[in-house]
Amino acid sequence: MAEFPTDLRYLATHEWAKLEDGVVVVGISDHAQDALGDVVFVELPEIDSTCSAGDEVAVVESVKAASDIYAPVSGTVTEVNSNLEDSPELVNESPFADGWFFKITPDDPSAIDTLLSAADYQVVCEEEH
Amino acid sequence: MGNKTPLYGKHEALGAKMVDFGGWDMPINYGSQIEEHHAVRFDAGVFDVSHMTTVELHGTEVPGFLDRLLANDFTRLTRPGQAMYSAMLQEDGGVLDDLIVYDTGEPYLMVVNCATREKDLNWMNQVAENFDCTIKERSDLAILAVQGPNALEKVTATISDAQAAAMSELKLFQGTWTEGWFIARTGYTGEKGVEVILPADEAPAFWDRLLEADVAPIGLGARDTLRLEAGMNLYGSDMDETVTPFESNMASTVFMEGRDFIGADALKTRQSDQQLVGLVMPGKGVLRAHYKVFSNGREVGEITSGAFSPTLQQGIALARVSETSADMSVEIRGKQNPVECVEPPFVRHGKQVYKPKEN
Numbered sequence: 001m002a003e004f005p006t007d008l009r010y011l012a013t014h015e016w017a018k019l020e021d022g023v024v025v026v027g028i029s030d031h032a033q034d035a036l037g038d039v040v041f042v043e044l045p046e047i048d049s050t051c052s053a054g055d056e057v058a059v060v061e062s063v064k065a066a067s068d069i070y071a072p073v074s075g076t077v078t079e080v081n082s083n084l085e086d087s088p089e090l091v092n093e094s095p096f097a098d099g100w101f102f103k104i105t106p107d108d109p110s111a112i113d114t115l116l117s118a119a120d121y122q123v124v125c126e127e128e129h
Numbered sequence: 130m131g132n133k134t135p136l137y138g139k140h141e142a143l144g145a146k147m148v149d150f151g152g153w154d155m156p157i158n159y160g161s162q163i164e165e166h167h168a169v170r171f172d173a174g175v176f177d178v179s180h181m182t183t184v185e186l187h188g189t190e191v192p193g194f195l196d197r198l199l200a201n202d203f204t205r206l207t208r209p210g211q212a213m214y215s216a217m218l219q220e221d222g223g224v225l226d227d228l229i230v231y232d233t234g235e236p237y238l239m240v241v242n243c244a245t246r247e248k249d250l251n252w253m254n255q256v257a258e259n260f261d262c263t264i265k266e267r268s269d270l271a272i273l274a275v276q277g278p279n280a281l282e283k284v285t286a287t288i289s290d291a292q293a294a295a296m297s298e299l300k301l302f303q304g305t306w307t308e309g310w311f312i313a314r315t316g317y318t319g320e321k322g323v324e325v326i327l328p329a330d331e332a333p334a335f336w337d338r339l340l341e342a343d344v345a346p347i348g349l350g351a352r353d354t355l356r357l358e359a360g361m362n363l364y365g366s367d368m369d370e371t372v373t374p375f376e377s378n379m380a381s382t383v384f385m386e387g388r389d390f391i392g393a394d395a396l397k398t399r400q401s402d403q404q405l406v407g408l409v410m411p412g413k414g415v416l417r418a419h420y421k422v423f424s425n426g427r428e429v430g431e432i433t434s435g436a437f438s439p440t441l442q443q444g445i446a447l448a449r450v451s452e453t454s455a456d457m458s459v460e461i462r463g464k465q466n467p468v469e470c471v472e473p474p475f476v477r478h479g480k481q482v483y484k485p486k487e488n
Binding site: 037038040041043059061063064066085092 | 146157158161162163350354413414415417436437462
């Protein structure tokens, strides 16, 4: 059974987001990594690039498919998880911690509040089945 | 719900992720597809391939029927039980299916793909009308493939002494009936191993004994990356009715001289610049089916099968192209990624074996 940590916010496209010291950390959910299967490659955004909420900013490639990763909020990419270059399996092993993708300094820190709660996101996942 | 093999309950009990495959509910993986891939390359794994269609060929004129039906030359086989891989062609030279036929004597044994079952049976029945040959489907049988460097040793521990003795006599690409089971030294992975055709009701117990002997269950996901690394075609992806065996890297399975098989005349006259080649991507990323392939900056074809190779740790693919060169690339999400054009196979017996293709 997939985990849905309640301290995170989610997109219906299976990204999670968390506000940490004014920066939004982004990754993909446990449900998403399980559906994708073994992750073999992650294409990360450029540091200092700007993005708007809903932009395709990264790509995750699994044994099954290539999937776009969308920016949950507007802002500037300030950090990427370079460990994923050599260890993409971290996305499967630790989707909510070591498998994070990138960090965005948001234009508006309160924008994260408009994203789905864990409970609402869980409903989205259940409806997919 | 789709068709279920005799091992469906075993897959469910192992928590396999099930998918529809040609109308069958089949396991895509039992957890990690990459771990399953490595289990076959470094140890031993078992695949349920009972969805494939097993047929028996009865009658006094089966060899003549096969000589007419198949692009490969059945009369060249010399050892009893020898296996032959062949394409079955339409009149225009297009590939109807690829298959394995075993020279067992009557009734002869053949295994064809599941997705093409009905088309194949109709075609074979039509061709068989001119011969004393009848085609009988054996849907009462299951097929388990056990593959990997330790496969033979582990299978030996799970079968009867008589069966083990019969198996030990087999050469590569040879099969034999033993105590109601057909055991053949064939496979779809590029490793040592056997394919075992056995009564459906005996398959679950054999499966359990293999798992007890530390043979890993392997799903269709790893089956696909293993066969791709081994440079083996998948019907419906790498070839179909629109292409000939010459356009599908199958020239070595076509014997034209002095023969009159269906499609032979068309192969003599049909002109084509298309060929199926291997691609390896040195940079990071994954090659996938239908990505466009470029040579010297010009689009020359597309990928027919692609994957991330767990053994080589890079993107590999089979592609049908009209030209090869030293300057080839694949377009991924709008960007050109350099690739090397090679001759498959990519991997044999766990080791990198591909060679650069001469242009």
